[in-house]
Amino acid sequence: MVIFLAETAQVLAQTPQSLKPAPDAEAGAQAYADNCARCHGPTGAGDGRDSKRMHPRPRKLSEGVFKFRTTASGTPPTDEDLYETISNGLPGSRMPDFQRLPEDVRWQLVYHVKSLSAAFQDKPEPLAFGKDPGKGANLAKGKELYTQLGCNACHGPQGRGNGPSAATLVDQWGDHIDAANLTQGWSYRSGSSPRDVLVRLMTGLDGTPMPSYAEAVKPEEVWDLAYYVHSIQAEPRWSSKVAAVREELGWDKAPRTDLRLSSTFYRNGEIVPSSVRAVSVQAMYNEKEILFRLTWHDRSESRETPSDAAAVVLLEDPNSRWRSGSLRGWTGKTEPAELLSYEDGEWTALLKRPLPSGKRAGLGVMVWDGGNAEQGRHRSNSNWMELILK
Ligand code: HEC
Ligand code: HEC
Missing domain, CATH: 1.10.760.10 (Cytochrome c-like domain)
Known part of the structure; x- marks a missing residue:
């Protein structure tokens, strides 16, 4: 891919x-x-x-x-x-x-x-999209429309794809369909620029529960909404290296790294895509231990079995990754106490693990989405990362 x-x-x-x-x-x-x-x-x-x-x-x-x-x-x-x-x-x-x-x-x-x-x-009917207002777009108006038009019912108040209707959405072919996580612009199917968003809003996504708003609002207002949606897209900080800082510095000084997740779940030879697509990682350490703060978006909170969970996998030798086909160094899933909070579609977890002996180690992260267990979409993992103790 x-x-x-x-x-x-x-x-x-x-x-x-x-x-x-x-x-x-x-x-x-x-x-x-x-x-x-x-x-x-x-x-x-x-x-x-x-x-x-x-x-x-x-x-x-x-x-x-x-x-x-x-x-x-x-x-x-x-x-x-x-x-x-x-x-x-x-x-x-x-x-x-x-x-x-x-x-x-x-x-x-x-x-x-x-x-x-x-x-x-039938003849295609191309729509007119009006003039792109650029910096003149009214984000406050766009935000108002987001709620007024009920985008939040599916996409959630902050756009994380966790609205009250999200769990029950079905497409024209009878399959469950996720409401897009609008904060992850990189995951949009067909472009994330304001114009791309505008086109989706004006045309609707036929075959899905996402309707067209061409009749519901004035063209200039759709632009305001499109610019608002663009403004809630968070810039990802992808990297293959995660830097851990000394504990004294505090979380504010611990750099955030975003990791893409993909599914490891195979069935009949097909990879089943994961519902959790990315996780943000920060890390701090002292003489004995290393503390990871993980945050990720999950559309539903599941604390009962099968519960939502995360795990970090540490490898003493960052270069041994090819020898570690199995998950050696596996330090286990989160204990319930480590799942710190679930707020509006976002988990925060704090995982404390023994400090690796060297300045560099291999790091992998996994996330389980309990709410998707029955679909077999519940586990996703990152690639192997390099953990660097600063
Ligand atoms: C009834 C539920 C529902 C409502 C209401 C809804 N959407 Fe969606 N929306 C969806 C679903 C489901 C998808 C994903 C479709 C897919 O994956 O094919 C989606 C996809 C999108 C996309 C992503 C398109 C892409 O390229 O991947 C955007 C942007 C979007 N919606 C914005 C909005 C905005 C803004 C509103 C309010 C004006 C809104 N939606 C209202 C269900 C809804
Ligand atoms: C590996 C599988 C795969 C291959 C190969 C593939 N597609 Fe697709 N295609 C998909 C999937 C999955 C979707 C549905 C995506 C969705 O619904 O959001 C899709 C959707 C489409 C759509 C619908 C777009 C829309 O607006 O809804 C078109 C058109 C299409 N494919 C054409 C093609 C053509 C032409 C080729 C060959 C050049 C091709 N695909 C090859 C998997 C594939």
């Missing part, structure tokens, strides 16, 4: 017909069979051999329902919308990007996707 830090490019304007290649049905079908059928199925029925255990599932392209469009709710996407999806993929899902395919082939794929469903007999 590619790492998606950059915001998706601005949605292309209508491409002049002269720049698009003429449809070549055979080339499109071949490119689809080579690159897409394993997930979307040979006829687009969503039943490819790799389609099991993906969440969300590969789309049934034959049904003609599309989430990421610049067109009115219920109308098909434009060619450019499909071209964007194929080129950039859909981060946060298993849909990869196809930058590696020549542009000509991507256009043939667009035409082939259009041939798979009857939806494209």
Whole structure:
């Protein structure tokens, strides 16, 4: 998988017909069979051999329902919308990007996707998005609208995806669907710039509980809301190194490192994506012990078995990671007392462990989401990190 830090490019304007290649049905079908059928199925029925255990599932392209469009709710996407999806993929899902395919082939794929469903007999209705107010956007107004329009019911008061309705959301295909964690801009499926957010709000995400707000609010107000949503995205501090400071310095001086988490849970050969996507780590130490402060977003608080939990795994030798296939040095899951607080979708845990002997050690972090245990999505882990005692 590619790492998606950059915001998706601005949605292309209508491409002049002269720049698009003429449809070549055979080339499109071949490119689809080579690159897409394993997930979307040979006829687009969503039943490819790799389609099991993906969440969300590969789309049934034959049904003609599309989430990421610049067109009115219920109308098909434009060619450019499909071209964007194929080129950039859909981060946060298993849909990869196809930058590696020549542009000509991507256009043939667009035409082939259009041939798979009857939806494209209707004309797409591109929406007008009004003028981008830039710095003139009214964030206070946007914040008000966030509550007035009920975004908080699904996305939670602070946008962590933990609203009161979040637990029961289901998509058109009968699968549970998470309300996006709006504070994690890097996890958005189709770009996190104010304009990307605006487009999602105006068009809605067809097939999901996320409606279109094109009728509900004035265009300039949707811009205010889009800028507000952009403003609550926290800048991640990704690193492969975690620095621990002396205890005397206090948490304020302990640098925060953000770690991406992925699922380690395999079923029938498929990786089941985790519901907790990242964890923030701080660390302090004294002569005997090292104290980790972990914070992470979890949509529901579970203290009963299967409970929410975290663990740190310390390896004395940071370079021994390839020899440690099993989790040697495993220091156990959190005790209940270590789970410090759960507030508005965010856990804080404090874990005290024996101090490793050297100045450097290997560090891994795991998080369990008890609320997702029955779906098999409950455990996620970081890569091996380097812990440095400053
Ligand atoms: C490894 C699996 C996988 C492969 C390979 C794959 N897709 Fe997807 N695709 C997905 C998943 C999963 C989704 C659903 C994402 C979602 O619902 O948010 C998706 C969604 C889509 C969508 C719907 C976008 C929307 O707006 O809702 C289109 C179009 C699409 N894929 C086209 C393609 C094409 C064309 C190819 C080949 C070039 C391809 N996909 C290859 C997994 C895959
Ligand atoms: C009924 C529940 C519901 C309401 C109300 C709702 N959303 Fe959503 N929203 C969702 C779900 C579910 C998704 C995730 C869809 C998916 O994963 O395919 C989502 C996705 C999003 C995305 C992410 C798109 C991406 O690219 O990944 C944004 C941004 C967003 N919502 C903003 C808002 C705002 C702002 C409001 C209020 C105006 C709102 N939503 C109201 C359920 C809702």
